[in-house]
Amino acid sequence: HQSVAAEQQQQQQDEEESDNPITRFRNYLRINTAHPNPDYSSAVSYLLSEANLLGLHSQILHFTPSKSKPLLLLSWPGSDPSLPSILLNSHLDSVPAEPSKWAHPPFSAAKSPDGRIFARGAQDDKCIGIQYLEAIRNLKSKNFWPIRTVHLSYVPDEEIGGFDGAAKFTASEEFRTLNVGFLLDEGQANPGEEFRVFYADRCPWNLVIRAQGMPGHGSRMYDNSAMENLMKSVEMITRFRDSQFDIVKAGKAANSEVVSVNPVYLKAGIPSPTGFVMNMQPSEAEAGFDVRLPPTADPDILRKKISEEWAPAVRNMTYEVIEKGPSRDYLGRPLMTLTNDSNPWWPVFNKAIAAVGGKLAKPEILPSTTDARYIRQLGIPALGFSPMTNTPILLHDHNEV
Numbered sequence: 001h002q003s004v005a006a007e008q009q010q011q012q013q014d015e016e017e018s019d020n021p022i023t024r025f026r027n028y029l030r031i032n033t034a035h036p037n038p039d040y041s042s043a044v045s046y047l048l049s050e051a052n053l054l055g056l057h058s059q060i061l062h063f064t065p066s067k068s069k070p071l072l073l074l075s076w077p078g079s080d081p082s083l084p085s086i087l088l089n090s091h092l093d094s095v096p097a098e099p100s101k102w103a104h105p106p107f108s109a110a111k112s113p114d115g116r117i118f119a120r121g122a123q124d125d126k127c128i129g130i131q132y133l134e135a136i137r138n139l140k141s142k143n144f145w146p147i148r149t150v151h152l153s154y155v156p157d158e159e160i161g162g163f164d165g166a167a168k169f170t171a172s173e174e175f176r177t178l179n180v181g182f183l184l185d186e187g188q189a190n191p192g193e194e195f196r197v198f199y200a201d202r203c204p205w206n207l208v209i210r211a212q213g214m215p216g217h218g219s220r221m222y223d224n225s226a227m228e229n230l231m232k233s234v235e236m237i238t239r240f241r242d243s244q245f246d247i248v249k250a251g252k253a254a255n256s257e258v259v260s261v262n263p264v265y266l267k268a269g270i271p272s273p274t275g276f277v278m279n280m281q282p283s284e285a286e287a288g289f290d291v292r293l294p295p296t297a298d299p300d301i302l303r304k305k306i307s308e309e310w311a312p313a314v315r316n317m318t319y320e321v322i323e324k325g326p327s328r329d330y331l332g333r334p335l336m337t338l339t340n341d342s343n344p345w346w347p348v349f350n351k352a353i354a355a356v357g358g359k360l361a362k363p364e365i366l367p368s369t370t371d372a373r374y375i376r377q378l379g380i381p382a383l384g385f386s387p388m389t390n391t392p393i394l395l396h397d398h399n400e401v
Protein backbone atom coordinates (compact mmCIF):
# COMPACT_ATOMS: atom_id res chain seq x y z
CA HIS A 1 0.00 0.00 0.00
CA GLN A 2 2.81 2.29 0.84
CA SER A 3 4.23 2.05 -2.66
CA VAL A 4 0.82 2.74 -4.22
CA ALA A 5 0.44 5.83 -2.04
CA ALA A 6 3.97 6.91 -2.85
CA GLU A 7 3.30 6.41 -6.54
CA GLN A 8 0.13 8.51 -6.34
CA GLN A 9 1.96 11.23 -4.50
CA GLN A 10 4.71 11.22 -7.10
CA GLN A 11 2.11 11.38 -9.87
CA GLN A 12 0.43 14.34 -8.22
CA GLN A 13 3.75 16.09 -7.79
CA ASP A 14 4.65 15.48 -11.44
CA GLU A 15 1.31 16.88 -12.50
CA GLU A 16 1.80 19.96 -10.39
CA GLU A 17 5.26 20.61 -11.75
CA SER A 18 4.59 19.98 -15.42
CA ASP A 19 3.14 22.59 -17.72
CA ASN A 20 -0.51 21.69 -18.30
CA PRO A 21 -3.86 23.52 -18.43
CA ILE A 22 -4.34 23.19 -14.65
CA THR A 23 -0.89 24.52 -13.77
CA ARG A 24 -1.32 27.35 -16.25
CA PHE A 25 -4.66 28.24 -14.63
CA ARG A 26 -3.16 28.10 -11.14
CA ASN A 27 -0.23 30.29 -12.15
CA TYR A 28 -2.67 32.93 -13.39
CA LEU A 29 -4.68 32.68 -10.16
CA ARG A 30 -1.57 33.26 -8.04
CA ILE A 31 -1.18 36.76 -9.45
CA ASN A 32 -3.00 39.06 -7.05
CA THR A 33 -5.15 41.26 -9.26
CA ALA A 34 -7.65 42.08 -6.52
CA HIS A 35 -8.72 45.63 -5.89
CA PRO A 36 -7.74 48.11 -4.57
CA ASN A 37 -4.19 47.39 -5.84
CA PRO A 38 -4.44 44.91 -8.71
CA ASP A 39 -1.07 43.72 -10.05
CA TYR A 40 -1.97 44.21 -13.69
CA SER A 41 1.58 44.21 -15.01
CA SER A 42 2.36 40.69 -13.70
CA ALA A 43 -0.92 39.36 -15.11
CA VAL A 44 -0.26 40.92 -18.50
CA SER A 45 3.35 39.61 -18.58
CA TYR A 46 2.16 36.12 -17.74
CA LEU A 47 -0.60 36.05 -20.37
CA LEU A 48 1.71 37.63 -22.91
CA SER A 49 4.30 34.91 -22.42
CA GLU A 50 1.60 32.25 -22.94
CA ALA A 51 0.32 34.07 -26.03
CA ASN A 52 3.84 34.24 -27.48
CA LEU A 53 4.22 30.49 -27.08
CA LEU A 54 1.01 30.09 -29.07
CA GLY A 55 2.19 32.46 -31.77
CA LEU A 56 -0.61 34.99 -31.25
CA HIS A 57 -0.21 38.64 -32.17
CA SER A 58 -0.25 40.99 -29.22
CA GLN A 59 -0.69 44.62 -28.32
CA ILE A 60 -0.77 46.36 -24.96
CA LEU A 61 -3.16 49.30 -24.95
CA HIS A 62 -3.35 52.10 -22.39
CA PHE A 63 -6.31 54.37 -21.83
CA THR A 64 -4.97 56.26 -18.81
CA PRO A 65 -2.08 58.77 -18.81
CA SER A 66 -0.35 56.91 -15.95
CA LYS A 67 -0.34 53.67 -17.99
CA SER A 68 -1.12 51.78 -14.82
CA LYS A 69 -4.15 50.04 -16.31
CA PRO A 70 -2.95 48.01 -19.29
CA LEU A 71 -5.32 46.18 -21.63
CA LEU A 72 -3.87 43.12 -23.35
CA LEU A 73 -5.19 42.49 -26.85
CA LEU A 74 -4.27 39.20 -28.53
CA SER A 75 -5.14 38.22 -32.08
CA TRP A 76 -5.26 35.01 -34.07
CA PRO A 77 -5.58 36.17 -37.67
CA GLY A 78 -8.14 34.32 -39.75
CA SER A 79 -7.84 33.26 -43.37
CA ASP A 80 -10.34 35.97 -44.38
CA PRO A 81 -9.59 39.01 -42.26
CA SER A 82 -12.14 41.05 -44.19
CA LEU A 83 -14.96 39.31 -42.28
CA PRO A 84 -16.22 40.68 -38.94
CA SER A 85 -14.12 39.19 -36.14
CA ILE A 86 -14.90 37.34 -32.92
CA LEU A 87 -13.85 38.89 -29.62
CA LEU A 88 -13.33 36.78 -26.48
CA ASN A 89 -13.29 39.10 -23.48
CA SER A 90 -12.34 38.61 -19.85
CA HIS A 91 -11.21 40.95 -17.08
CA LEU A 92 -7.84 40.92 -15.34
CA ASP A 93 -9.06 42.22 -11.99
CA SER A 94 -11.08 40.70 -9.19
CA VAL A 95 -12.86 41.84 -6.07
CA PRO A 96 -10.92 41.81 -2.77
CA ALA A 97 -10.83 38.76 -0.49
CA GLU A 98 -10.83 38.49 3.31
CA PRO A 99 -8.06 35.90 3.83
CA SER A 100 -9.08 35.09 7.42
CA LYS A 101 -12.44 33.80 6.18
CA TRP A 102 -10.92 31.41 3.65
CA ALA A 103 -9.88 27.76 4.08
CA HIS A 104 -6.73 28.49 2.02
CA PRO A 105 -5.01 31.80 1.24
CA PRO A 106 -7.00 33.37 -1.62
CA PHE A 107 -3.99 33.75 -3.91
CA SER A 108 -2.42 30.35 -3.24
CA ALA A 109 -4.58 28.50 -5.78
CA ALA A 110 -4.43 25.55 -3.35
CA LYS A 111 -5.82 22.35 -4.83
CA SER A 112 -7.85 19.97 -2.67
CA PRO A 113 -7.64 16.20 -3.25
CA ASP A 114 -11.03 16.33 -5.01
CA GLY A 115 -9.65 18.82 -7.51
CA ARG A 116 -11.14 22.09 -6.29
CA ILE A 117 -8.83 25.04 -6.76
CA PHE A 118 -9.27 27.78 -4.16
CA ALA A 119 -8.61 31.28 -5.41
CA ARG A 120 -10.17 34.70 -5.64
CA GLY A 121 -10.95 35.07 -9.32
CA ALA A 122 -11.22 31.33 -10.03
CA GLN A 123 -14.85 31.68 -11.22
CA ASP A 124 -14.83 35.41 -11.79
CA ASP A 125 -13.33 35.29 -14.24
CA LYS A 126 -9.83 33.88 -14.69
CA CYS A 127 -11.29 30.50 -15.69
CA ILE A 128 -12.55 31.91 -18.98
CA GLY A 129 -9.39 33.94 -19.59
CA ILE A 130 -7.37 30.71 -19.48
CA GLN A 131 -9.99 28.62 -21.31
CA TYR A 132 -9.86 30.94 -24.33
CA LEU A 133 -6.10 30.33 -24.59
CA GLU A 134 -6.44 26.60 -24.00
CA ALA A 135 -9.10 26.36 -26.71
CA ILE A 136 -6.79 28.09 -29.17
CA ARG A 137 -3.95 25.78 -28.13
CA ASN A 138 -6.13 22.72 -28.82
CA LEU A 139 -7.37 24.03 -32.15
CA LYS A 140 -3.83 24.90 -33.24
CA SER A 141 -2.60 21.43 -32.33
CA LYS A 142 -5.25 20.08 -34.74
CA ASN A 143 -4.01 22.45 -37.43
CA PHE A 144 -7.29 24.35 -37.40
CA TRP A 145 -7.13 27.79 -38.95
CA PRO A 146 -10.15 30.05 -38.39
CA ILE A 147 -11.75 31.90 -41.28
CA ARG A 148 -12.51 34.93 -39.13
CA THR A 149 -9.92 36.60 -36.99
CA VAL A 150 -10.28 35.81 -33.28
CA HIS A 151 -9.31 38.53 -30.80
CA LEU A 152 -8.86 38.14 -27.05
CA SER A 153 -9.10 41.14 -24.75
CA TYR A 154 -7.89 41.08 -21.14
CA VAL A 155 -9.25 44.26 -19.65
CA PRO A 156 -8.62 46.12 -16.37
CA ASP A 157 -11.11 47.53 -13.88
CA GLU A 158 -14.27 45.55 -14.72
CA GLU A 159 -15.07 45.16 -11.03
CA ILE A 160 -15.10 48.90 -10.47
CA GLY A 161 -17.24 49.75 -13.47
CA GLY A 162 -14.87 49.39 -16.43
CA PHE A 163 -14.57 53.13 -16.99
CA ASP A 164 -10.79 53.00 -17.63
CA GLY A 165 -11.09 49.59 -19.27
CA ALA A 166 -13.90 48.31 -21.48
CA ALA A 167 -15.66 51.68 -21.68
CA LYS A 168 -12.65 53.46 -23.17
CA PHE A 169 -11.58 50.42 -25.21
CA THR A 170 -14.95 50.08 -26.97
CA ALA A 171 -14.97 53.82 -27.70
CA SER A 172 -11.44 53.70 -29.19
CA GLU A 173 -10.18 53.73 -32.76
CA GLU A 174 -8.29 50.49 -32.01
CA PHE A 175 -11.60 48.80 -31.21
CA ARG A 176 -13.27 50.10 -34.36
CA THR A 177 -10.54 48.65 -36.55
CA LEU A 178 -11.10 45.19 -35.01
CA ASN A 179 -14.49 45.08 -36.83
CA VAL A 180 -16.00 42.91 -34.08
CA GLY A 181 -19.08 40.95 -35.15
CA PHE A 182 -19.66 38.90 -32.01
CA LEU A 183 -18.51 38.86 -28.38
CA LEU A 184 -18.24 36.18 -25.74
CA ASP A 185 -17.83 37.44 -22.16
CA GLU A 186 -18.29 36.05 -18.65
CA GLY A 187 -21.46 34.44 -17.30
CA GLN A 188 -22.11 32.51 -14.09
CA ALA A 189 -21.76 28.93 -12.87
CA ASN A 190 -24.65 26.48 -12.54
CA PRO A 191 -25.05 24.04 -9.61
CA GLY A 192 -27.12 21.95 -12.07
CA GLU A 193 -26.30 20.01 -15.20
CA GLU A 194 -26.95 22.60 -17.88
CA PHE A 195 -24.77 25.32 -19.33
CA ARG A 196 -26.14 28.79 -18.64
CA VAL A 197 -25.98 31.55 -21.22
CA PHE A 198 -26.81 35.22 -20.69
CA TYR A 199 -28.23 37.63 -23.29
CA ALA A 200 -28.35 40.77 -21.13
CA ASP A 201 -26.96 42.19 -17.88
CA ARG A 202 -28.68 44.12 -15.17
CA CYS A 203 -27.65 47.75 -15.00
CA PRO A 204 -25.90 48.68 -11.74
CA TRP A 205 -26.64 51.84 -9.78
CA ASN A 206 -24.89 52.87 -6.60
CA LEU A 207 -27.50 54.59 -4.46
CA VAL A 208 -26.46 56.68 -1.45
CA ILE A 209 -29.13 58.28 0.72
CA ARG A 210 -28.30 60.83 3.39
CA ALA A 211 -30.44 62.11 6.23
CA GLN A 212 -29.99 65.23 8.30
CA GLY A 213 -31.83 65.95 11.48
CA MET A 214 -31.89 67.49 14.90
CA PRO A 215 -29.00 66.52 17.13
CA GLY A 216 -29.62 66.15 20.82
CA HIS A 217 -29.18 64.31 24.09
CA GLY A 218 -29.40 60.54 23.74
CA SER A 219 -32.25 60.41 26.22
CA ARG A 220 -34.56 62.88 24.47
CA MET A 221 -37.64 62.02 22.44
CA TYR A 222 -38.22 64.36 19.50
CA ASP A 223 -39.21 64.19 15.85
CA ASN A 224 -36.93 64.50 12.83
CA SER A 225 -33.65 63.09 14.05
CA ALA A 226 -31.28 62.03 11.28
CA MET A 227 -31.50 58.42 12.41
CA GLU A 228 -35.28 58.46 12.36
CA ASN A 229 -35.30 59.98 8.89
CA LEU A 230 -32.81 57.45 7.58
CA MET A 231 -34.52 54.49 9.19
CA LYS A 232 -37.92 55.42 7.73
CA SER A 233 -36.29 55.30 4.31
CA VAL A 234 -34.53 52.02 5.02
CA GLU A 235 -37.91 50.54 6.01
CA MET A 236 -39.51 51.75 2.79
CA ILE A 237 -36.66 50.37 0.72
CA THR A 238 -36.90 47.08 2.58
CA ARG A 239 -40.62 46.88 1.72
CA PHE A 240 -39.80 47.49 -1.94
CA ARG A 241 -37.07 44.87 -1.77
CA ASP A 242 -39.56 42.40 -0.28
CA SER A 243 -42.14 43.15 -2.98
CA GLN A 244 -39.60 42.38 -5.69
CA PHE A 245 -38.37 39.28 -3.88
CA ASP A 246 -41.99 38.07 -3.45
CA ILE A 247 -42.38 38.08 -7.24
CA VAL A 248 -39.34 35.80 -7.44
CA LYS A 249 -40.53 33.58 -4.58
CA ALA A 250 -43.93 33.21 -6.25
CA GLY A 251 -42.14 31.91 -9.33
CA LYS A 252 -43.35 34.81 -11.51
CA ALA A 253 -39.87 36.03 -12.41
CA ALA A 254 -36.23 35.06 -12.10
CA ASN A 255 -33.93 36.81 -9.67
CA SER A 256 -32.40 38.75 -12.52
CA GLU A 257 -35.76 39.90 -13.92
CA VAL A 258 -36.69 42.13 -10.98
CA VAL A 259 -35.04 45.21 -9.47
CA SER A 260 -32.74 44.34 -6.57
CA VAL A 261 -31.93 46.91 -3.89
CA ASN A 262 -29.56 45.57 -1.25
CA PRO A 263 -28.09 47.63 1.61
CA VAL A 264 -24.28 47.45 1.55
CA TYR A 265 -23.32 49.98 4.20
CA LEU A 266 -24.68 52.13 7.01
CA LYS A 267 -22.78 55.14 8.28
CA ALA A 268 -23.80 57.15 11.30
CA GLY A 269 -22.82 57.98 14.85
CA ILE A 270 -20.22 60.13 16.51
CA PRO A 271 -16.95 58.19 16.83
CA SER A 272 -15.18 57.97 20.19
CA PRO A 273 -11.89 56.25 21.09
CA THR A 274 -13.84 53.25 22.38
CA GLY A 275 -16.39 53.05 19.56
CA PHE A 276 -19.23 55.53 19.37
CA VAL A 277 -20.59 58.22 21.64
CA MET A 278 -23.70 56.61 23.08
CA ASN A 279 -25.55 59.51 24.63
CA MET A 280 -25.74 61.80 21.59
CA GLN A 281 -28.16 61.49 18.68
CA PRO A 282 -26.20 62.25 15.48
CA SER A 283 -27.20 65.01 13.04
CA GLU A 284 -26.23 63.01 9.96
CA ALA A 285 -26.77 59.45 8.82
CA GLU A 286 -26.14 57.68 5.54
CA ALA A 287 -26.83 54.35 3.83
CA GLY A 288 -25.55 52.80 0.60
CA PHE A 289 -27.36 50.36 -1.67
CA ASP A 290 -26.40 48.13 -4.58
CA VAL A 291 -29.25 48.55 -7.06
CA ARG A 292 -29.61 46.42 -10.21
CA LEU A 293 -32.15 47.14 -12.93
CA PRO A 294 -33.11 44.55 -15.51
CA PRO A 295 -33.30 45.88 -19.07
CA THR A 296 -37.09 45.69 -18.79
CA ALA A 297 -37.29 48.15 -15.85
CA ASP A 298 -37.98 51.83 -16.43
CA PRO A 299 -35.12 53.84 -14.88
CA ASP A 300 -37.26 57.02 -14.72
CA ILE A 301 -39.87 55.33 -12.53
CA LEU A 302 -37.22 54.19 -10.07
CA ARG A 303 -35.64 57.64 -9.95
CA LYS A 304 -39.04 59.14 -9.16
CA LYS A 305 -39.54 56.63 -6.35
CA ILE A 306 -36.13 57.50 -4.90
CA SER A 307 -36.71 61.24 -4.93
CA GLU A 308 -40.34 61.11 -3.72
CA GLU A 309 -40.35 58.20 -1.31
CA TRP A 310 -36.88 56.98 -0.38
CA ALA A 311 -35.03 60.26 0.00
CA PRO A 312 -37.62 63.06 0.02
CA ALA A 313 -36.40 66.58 0.67
CA VAL A 314 -39.38 67.08 2.99
CA ARG A 315 -37.77 64.62 5.40
CA ASN A 316 -34.39 66.36 5.13
CA MET A 317 -33.01 63.71 2.86
CA THR A 318 -30.67 63.95 -0.11
CA TYR A 319 -29.49 61.22 -2.44
CA GLU A 320 -27.01 60.36 -5.12
CA VAL A 321 -27.46 57.82 -7.90
CA ILE A 322 -24.30 56.77 -9.68
CA GLU A 323 -25.09 54.84 -12.82
CA LYS A 324 -22.25 52.43 -13.43
CA GLY A 325 -22.32 52.36 -17.20
CA PRO A 326 -24.98 52.46 -19.88
CA SER A 327 -28.44 50.90 -19.70
CA ARG A 328 -29.56 51.84 -23.21
CA ASP A 329 -27.97 51.91 -26.66
CA TYR A 330 -27.60 55.08 -28.71
CA LEU A 331 -31.14 54.70 -30.01
CA GLY A 332 -32.52 54.37 -26.48
CA ARG A 333 -33.12 50.64 -26.74
CA PRO A 334 -32.40 48.27 -23.83
CA LEU A 335 -29.13 46.34 -24.13
CA MET A 336 -30.13 42.83 -25.13
CA THR A 337 -28.78 40.25 -27.55
CA LEU A 338 -31.34 38.23 -29.52
CA THR A 339 -31.37 34.49 -28.85
CA ASN A 340 -33.23 33.31 -31.91
CA ASP A 341 -32.25 32.54 -35.47
CA SER A 342 -32.45 36.19 -36.49
CA ASN A 343 -29.10 36.43 -34.71
CA PRO A 344 -26.79 34.39 -36.96
CA TRP A 345 -24.44 33.68 -34.05
CA TRP A 346 -27.12 32.03 -31.94
CA PRO A 347 -27.48 28.76 -33.92
CA VAL A 348 -23.69 28.53 -34.16
CA PHE A 349 -23.39 28.84 -30.38
CA ASN A 350 -26.11 26.21 -29.89
CA LYS A 351 -24.41 23.82 -32.28
CA ALA A 352 -21.12 24.17 -30.42
CA ILE A 353 -22.78 23.24 -27.13
CA ALA A 354 -24.53 20.24 -28.69
CA ALA A 355 -21.26 19.12 -30.31
CA VAL A 356 -19.69 18.55 -26.88
CA GLY A 357 -22.80 16.75 -25.64
CA GLY A 358 -23.81 19.70 -23.48
CA LYS A 359 -27.32 20.86 -22.63
CA LEU A 360 -28.11 24.54 -22.72
CA ALA A 361 -30.41 26.13 -20.13
CA LYS A 362 -33.00 28.69 -21.22
CA PRO A 363 -31.13 31.94 -21.98
CA GLU A 364 -31.17 34.32 -19.02
CA ILE A 365 -30.56 37.88 -17.97
CA LEU A 366 -27.42 37.95 -15.81
CA PRO A 367 -28.19 38.97 -12.19
CA SER A 368 -24.91 40.90 -12.07
CA THR A 369 -23.15 43.08 -14.60
CA THR A 370 -20.28 42.63 -17.07
CA ASP A 371 -18.29 44.60 -19.61
CA ALA A 372 -20.54 43.11 -22.31
CA ARG A 373 -22.88 46.06 -21.78
CA TYR A 374 -20.38 48.38 -23.46
CA ILE A 375 -20.29 46.13 -26.53
CA ARG A 376 -24.07 45.68 -26.66
CA GLN A 377 -24.31 49.46 -26.51
CA LEU A 378 -22.65 49.48 -29.96
CA GLY A 379 -25.27 47.06 -31.28
CA ILE A 380 -22.82 44.14 -31.38
CA PRO A 381 -24.33 40.80 -30.26
CA ALA A 382 -22.77 39.49 -27.05
CA LEU A 383 -23.34 36.39 -24.95
CA GLY A 384 -22.22 35.79 -21.36
CA PHE A 385 -20.85 32.30 -21.00
CA SER A 386 -18.70 30.83 -18.20
CA PRO A 387 -18.92 27.09 -18.84
CA MET A 388 -19.23 25.69 -15.30
CA THR A 389 -21.84 22.99 -14.70
CA ASN A 390 -22.35 21.15 -11.38
CA THR A 391 -20.61 24.06 -9.70
CA PRO A 392 -21.86 26.24 -6.84
CA ILE A 393 -22.08 29.96 -7.61
CA LEU A 394 -19.15 31.41 -5.64
CA LEU A 395 -18.25 34.65 -7.38
CA HIS A 396 -17.44 37.43 -4.86
CA ASP A 397 -17.87 34.82 -2.06
CA HIS A 398 -15.38 33.37 0.45
CA ASN A 399 -13.67 30.17 -0.74
CA GLU A 400 -14.26 30.79 -4.43
CA VAL A 401 -13.29 27.56 -6.26
Ligand code: MET
Pocket residue numbers: 158159160161162204324368369370
Ligand atom coordinates in the same frame (compact mmCIF):
# COMPACT_ATOMS: atom_id res chain seq x y z
C1 MET B 1 -20.19 48.08 -10.96
S1 MET B 1 -20.00 47.41 -12.52
C2 MET B 1 -20.13 45.67 -12.28
C3 MET B 1 -19.07 45.06 -11.45
C4 MET B 1 -19.29 43.58 -11.16
N1 MET B 1 -19.11 42.77 -12.31
C5 MET B 1 -20.65 43.36 -10.56
O1 MET B 1 -21.55 42.85 -11.18
O2 MET B 1 -20.82 43.71 -9.41
Ligand SMILES: [Zn+2]
Pocket residue numbers: 091124125158186
Ligand atom coordinates in the same frame (compact mmCIF):
# COMPACT_ATOMS: atom_id res chain seq x y z
ZN1 LIG C 1 -16.51 39.17 -13.55
Ligand SMILES: [Zn+2]
Pocket residue numbers: 095124159395396
Ligand atom coordinates in the same frame (compact mmCIF):
# COMPACT_ATOMS: atom_id res chain seq x y z
ZN1 LIG D 1 -17.15 40.09 -10.30
